[in-house]
Amino acid sequence: MEPVLEVVDLKKWFPGVKANDGVNLTVRAGEVHAILGENGAGKSTLMKVIYGLLEPTAGEIRLFGQPVHFRSPRDAILAGIGMVHQHFMLIPALTVAENVVLGDEPGGVRFDRRQAVQRVRELSERYRLAIDPNAKVGDLTVGLQQRVEILKAFYRKARVLILDEPTALLTPQETRELFNIIRTLKAEGTPVIFISHKLDEVLEISDRVTVMRAGKTVETIDTKGATPQTLANLMVGREVVLRVEKPPAKAGSPALEVRGLRVRSADRHERVKGVDLTVRRGEILGIAGIDGNGQFELADAIAGLLRAEEGQIVLDGRDITHLSPAERTQLGIAYVPQDRQLDGLILAFDLADNVILRDFRRPPFSRRGILNRRAAEAYAKRLIEAFDVRPPDFRRKASELSGGNQQKVILAREVSRDPLVLIAAQPTRGLDVGAIEGVHRQLVRLRNEGKAVLLISLELDEILSLSDRIAVMHDGEIVGVLDGAEATREQLGLMMTGQRAKEGTV
Amino acid sequence: MVFSNPEIWALTLSMAIPLALPAVGGTFSERTGVVNIAMEGIMLIGAFFGVAFSYWTGNAWVGLLAAIVCGALTALALAWGAIHVSADQTVLGMGINIFAAGLTTFLLNTLFGYSGTPVNTPKLPTLSIPGLDHIPYIGIVFQNQSVLVYIGIVLIFLSHWFLFSTRLGLRMRSVGENPLAADTLGIPVWRLRYLGVVLSGIFSAIGGAYLSIGILNGFTSNMTSGRGYIALAAMIFGKWTPLGSFGAALIFGFSTALGIVLQGHGVSSNLLQMIPYALTILALTGLIGRSTPPAADGIPYEPRR
Numbered sequence: 001m002e003p004v005l006e007v008v009d010l011k012k013w014f015p016g017v018k019a020n021d022g023v024n025l026t027v028r029a030g031e032v033h034a035i036l037g038e039n040g041a042g043k044s045t046l047m048k049v050i051y052g053l054l055e056p057t058a059g060e061i062r063l064f065g066q067p068v069h070f071r072s073p074r075d076a077i078l079a080g081i082g083m084v085h086q087h088f089m090l091i092p093a094l095t096v097a098e099n100v101v102l103g104d105e106p107g108g109v110r111f112d113r114r115q116a117v118q119r120v121r122e123l124s125e126r127y128r129l130a131i132d133p134n135a136k137v138g139d140l141t142v143g144l145q146q147r148v149e150i151l152k153a154f155y156r157k158a159r160v161l162i163l164d165e166p167t168a169l170l171t172p173q174e175t176r177e178l179f180n181i182i183r184t185l186k187a188e189g190t191p192v193i194f195i196s197h198k199l200d201e202v203l204e205i206s207d208r209v210t211v212m213r214a215g216k217t218v219e220t221i222d223t224k225g226a227t228p229q230t231l232a233n234l235m236v237g238r239e240v241v242l243r244v245e246k247p248p249a250k251a252g253s254p255a256l257e258v259r260g261l262r263v264r265s266a267d268r269h270e271r272v273k274g275v276d277l278t279v280r281r282g283e284i285l286g287i288a289g290i291d292g293n294g295q296f297e298l299a300d301a302i303a304g305l306l307r308a309e310e311g312q313i314v315l316d317g318r319d320i321t322h323l324s325p326a327e328r329t330q331l332g333i334a335y336v337p338q339d340r341q342l343d344g345l346i347l348a349f350d351l352a353d354n355v356i357l358r359d360f361r362r363p364p365f366s367r368r369g370i371l372n373r374r375a376a377e378a379y380a381k382r383l384i385e386a387f388d389v390r391p392p393d394f395r396r397k398a399s400e401l402s403g404g405n406q407q408k409v410i411l412a413r414e415v416s417r418d419p420l421v422l423i424a425a426q427p428t429r430g431l432d433v434g435a436i437e438g439v440h441r442q443l444v445r446l447r448n449e450g451k452a453v454l455l456i457s458l459e460l461d462e463i464l465s466l467s468d469r470i471a472v473m474h475d476g477e478i479v480g481v482l483d484g485a486e487a488t489r490e491q492l493g494l495m496m497t498g499q500r501a502k503e504g505t506v
Numbered sequence: 507m508v509f510s511n512p513e514i515w516a517l518t519l520s521m522a523i524p525l526a527l528p529a530v531g532g533t534f535s536e537r538t539g540v541v542n543i544a545m546e547g548i549m550l551i552g553a554f555f556g557v558a559f560s561y562w563t564g565n566a567w568v569g570l571l572a573a574i575v576c577g578a579l580t581a582l583a584l585a586w587g588a589i590h591v592s593a594d595q596t597v598l599g600m601g602i603n604i605f606a607a608g609l610t611t612f613l614l615n616t617l618f619g620y621s622g623t624p625v626n627t628p629k630l631p632t633l634s635i636p637g638l639d640h641i642p643y644i645g646i647v648f649q650n651q652s653v654l655v656y657i658g659i660v661l662i663f664l665s666h667w668f669l670f671s672t673r674l675g676l677r678m679r680s681v682g683e684n685p686l687a688a689d690t691l692g693i694p695v696w697r698l699r700y701l702g703v704v705l706s707g708i709f710s711a712i713g714g715a716y717l718s719i720g721i722l723n724g725f726t727s728n729m730t731s732g733r734g735y736i737a738l739a740a741m742i743f744g745k746w747t748p749l750g751s752f753g754a755a756l757i758f759g760f761s762t763a764l765g766i767v768l769q770g771h772g773v774s775s776n777l778l779q780m781i782p783y784a785l786t787i788l789a790l791t792g793l794i795g796r797s798t799p800p801a802a803d804g805i806p807y808e809p810r811r
Contacts, residue, residue: 053690074692089687091680093801102680103691105673113671 003065004029004191005050005081005160010059012045019045021215023059027160027191032182034194034202034223037212038235043195044086046212047164051083052076063160082153086165088145092138096120099137100151123151128184143174150181161185162193167201171290172497179205197235199228213237246444249468252281255452256302256421261311263294263301271297273476274311279421279452284443286467286484287456288492294476295456296338299425302454303335304328305343316420329358332420336410336427338456340403344410347399351389352380354398355413383412388438404435411442422446425456440466460489474498512646514763520651520721522752522759523658524549524713524730528737529744529751530665531709535581536746537669538702539682540588541804543599544580545710546734547606552577552711553718554610557725558617561627566719570630570654570712573719577711578704580606585703589696592806603734611727622724629723630654652720654712659752661709666748678702682800685807695807710734739786745797758782 005027012020020042027033037043048054050061052070061068063079070076076083090099097116100123106115120133129147131140137148146166153161163182167175182192182205196202202209203223210220211234218234256279263272271294279285289295300306302313304325313321320328337343345354356365356376364375380394387408389401398406407427414422424443428436443466447453457463463470467484472495479495528545535542552573560569584602587593618624632650639645669675678698680688685695713733718725736758743757744750761782765775 072692073690077690077692089684089690091683091687091801093683094676094680098676102676102688103693105676107673109672109674111671111673111676 002029003027004063005193006060006062006065007046007050008060008062010046010049010061011057012042012049012054013057018215020049020056023212023215023217025210025217026220027193028208029191030186030189031207032186032192032194032205034196034206034209035212036196036199036202036209036231036235038197041212041235042215043197043212044164045215047083047162047195050076050162051081077156077158080157080159081162082150082156082158082160083162084146084149084153084164084166086168088149090137090145090148092136094137095133096131096135096137096140096148096151097133099148100133100155104156119155120151123154127151127154127181127188129181141174142169143171143177146170146174146178147181158190160191160193162195164195165197166194167196167198169291171292175201199231202231203228211235246466247448249283249447250450251283251468252450254278255281255316256454257312257314258298258302259312259314261298261301261313262309263297263306264309265297265306270309271476272301275473275476275478277471277478279454281420281452282447282450283468284447284453284455284466284484286463286470287454287473288460288463288470288496289458289473290496291458293473293496295473296425298473299335299338299423299454299456302421302423303333303337305337326361329417334414334417334419334422336407336414336422336424338425338429340406340410345398345406348397350395350397351384351401351409352376352394354409355380355383355394358413358417383409383416386416387412407435407439411439415442415446419446419451421452421454423454423456426458427455428457428459428462460492463492464489472496511767512643514760514767515647516649516651517763517766518756518760519647519655520759521762522755523652523655523720524716524733525737525740525758526662526752526755527658527713527716528706528710528734529740529755530662530748531706531713532738532741533669533706533744533746533748533751534665534678534702534709535706536702536741536803537682537800538678538699539685539800539802539805539807540585540699540703541595541599542584542703542706543596543738544584544602544606544734545706545713545737546730546732547599547603548577548580548707548710549714549717549730549734550606550610550728551580552714553729554613554714554725556711556715557623557627557718557723558613560629560719560723561624564628566628566630566723569628569719570715573711573715574708577707577714579707581704581707581710582700584707585700588703588806589699592808595804595806607728610725614725614727622726625724627719627723629719652716654716654720658712658716661712662748662752665709669748674698679800682802685802685805689807689809695809699807710737713737736782739782742797742799743782743786746799754785757785 003026007023007025010020010023023046035043049056052073052075068079097120100120101116106112106119117133124131129151131144131147137145166178170178185192194206203226206223208220209223209226211218213235258275258277261272261275262270265271275298287295297306301308304323308321312319315331315333320331341347353376356379359365360371365372377394384392384394389405389408398409427439443453443455455466464487469481470484470487471478471481472492474496475498479498479500528549532542532545555576556569556573559572560566580602584598587598588595631653633653633656634649638648677693681693681695681698689695714730717729740751740754740758743754761778765778769775
């Protein structure tokens with residue numbers, strides 16, 4: 001078949017980073033072509049170059065055999081490239097129809113609203129993307145918003161559709177619907193490029209897979225015949241060990257107990273709907289669940305960042321439900337929050353100031369309200385060395401560090417306080433393999449030392465490889481607790497959609 | 507009874523126009539994503555240069571034109587600072603207000619001396635709508651209003667139509683909501699923001715000129731006396747729409763008119779002047795219909811390279 005889109009030896013270098021360093025890709029007509037790679041492998045950079053958001057350093061892009069040079073997304077759109085970004089480019093205050101036609105509206109001076117609605121209706125029928133053209137985009141679910149993005153692409157007569165991590169924010173049902181849409185498009189002959197780091201999704205929907213690693217395309221293979229293991233090995237570049245080495249758990253007395261907890265998120269929705277949970281000394285309790293099922297609100301509530309509407313949080317036999325975050329910190333709760341840049345660090349502060357955020361009120365870091373900078377610096381120096389933070393300079397601002405090193409700083413701060421309970425929310429999000437292993441080692445070390453670890457992650461593999469017990473959360477409730485050694489992906493996957501565990505909850 | 511007296515409604519309309527015009531101007535600016543609190547200063551500029559050129563040329567219409575040009579130029583400075591340099595828009599606006607107050611007072615004293623602008627400065631004509639003045643009650647409301655009242659009302663309705671029913675209006679609104687999304691669709695974010703801010707300058711300047719050569723025929727130091735800020739309140743109270751702003755301006759204008767009519771009746775006019783601000787706070791806190799600004803209002807946009 002003739003190639004629709006070809007990328008030949010493409011390079012995109014930033015100062016100090018070779019984000020793309022030799023990318024080769026051929027997408028054929030009518031195929032679903034997955035691009036698989038870890039976070040930071042260069043997938044997003046590649047897409048931005050193809051879409052005209054970035055100019056390539058070297059290399060060539062050909063569309064239907066013709067070399068193209070896009071200076072802006074406008075050029076790419078005109079050439080027939082449709083892109084659905086991971087973070088939607090929509091305007092919530094406008095209607096579906098207005099969003100779809102924006103920039104290319106029907107009418108003269110006047111905006112012909114009726115025709116816009118009509119055109120959107122036609123498109124949505126043709127591509128079987130049911131949607132109300134007059135609905136306000138801000139009122140739609142994430143899945144429907146994604147349809148608006150797809151309609152936007154086809155309104156502009158896209159001949160290739162690029163979906164960047166399209167399932168990241170979707171529920172399983174919405175993912176299934178999206179896959180049906182992709183199959184419809186494929187049947188119509190429209191090639192779809194599907195970018196993901198999720199092996200199972202790539203295996204399900206794609207015809208061919210191109211694997212990217214460290215800015216380079218490693219290989220393109222037919223999906224038929226590929227297994228999760230072969231893909232994972234290609235992605236990481238070595239034999240992947242899915243399980244972390246750890247001695248058997250010696251679970252002790254309960255360190256943290258949560259009883260009948262109800263929590264509302266900042267937007268006033270009830271996200272945690274009566275959770276009971278016990279984390280013992282010397283164990284890692286993993287919480288599995290699809291994003292948005294209340295797990296991060298649960299973590300925030302335990303750390304004291306969200307108020308408990310109802311229920312109790314007990315730390316080592318003491319009721320901490322109504323204590324402030326600072327008081328909980330003193331009593332032994334450590335928290336690695338999901339959003340490290342927003343909640344974990346003060347980006348404008350240097351590392352010395354960041355490592356004492358929990359303890360600056362106390363000696364040796366301050367006396368009678370006066371900070372002792374020297375003590376902070378000495379402490380920072382020690383942590384930086386122990387956790388191998390790079391660059392090893394406590395005067396650096398937190399914003400100047402890479403994501404992996406930012407996470408090391410947070411972990412160092414939280415873990416070094418000798419906590420009783422560590423809550424780790426998505427502790428390896430966006431980190432490379434080396435950094436992930438380091439984080440995992442720290443979590444296991446704490447557990448071996450007899451601390452309690454509550455691990456919340458959206459990555460099933462991470463949950464499976466670390467947890468001694470696994471609690472599955474769905475729609476604000478714990479649907480079951482499984483033994484970490486016996487749980488399977490399939491079992492967890494089913495429970496994550498809300499099906500109760502059939503047998504022997506632990 | 508004061509309410510049955512048509513005079514108060516005539517006064518309400520007359521007092522609402524110098525609030526409504528800058529409020530609609532501010533709506534244009536903020537709808538494209540540039541916070542504009544400089545209406546007060548730009549009104550002063552418009553008021554002063556309106557009078558100055560009206561006197562120098564002997565033609566109030568030339569005065570109005572000069573007011574518009576000067577207002578647009580001032581707004582252009584604001585736009586450059588806010589859009590090109592990504593300066594803090596609130597600080598910029600405040601700066602323009604203080605600058606304009608100083609400049610107009612200085613120019614008033616140096617150009618016209620301490621006796622103020624000459625008494626023989628021409629003003630814009632007043633107008634009674636021919637058909638309307640025979641209708642008993644309404645006729646008095648529209649009797650001898652400045653020509654700018656009628657122009658203003660037409661401009662306000664035109665603005666509403668422009669912002670919500672034209673392609674350009676849709677694009678301007680999109681830029682104030684999500685400039686990145688608009689940019690990827692080929693919509694020129696910076697150019698539309700400049701347009702929004704300059705329109706706000708033009709509307710504010712007309713509002714200022716209305717005071718100096720519409721109602722009166724002279725300029726006094728700080729003659730806008732906070733109307734630019736009340737306009738800001740009217741814009742918010744009107745939910746960032748021209749017709750809403752006009753409605754809010756009418757309510758605020760009514761409270762001003764009431765203050766004038768009730769003078770000497772033992773009602774404190776200071777108390778009545780508080781009404782616009784109290785209503786605005788209620789609107790912002792959601793007690794009288796929630797008022798939400800455009801999503802990207804006040805956030806500079808850096809185009810990518």
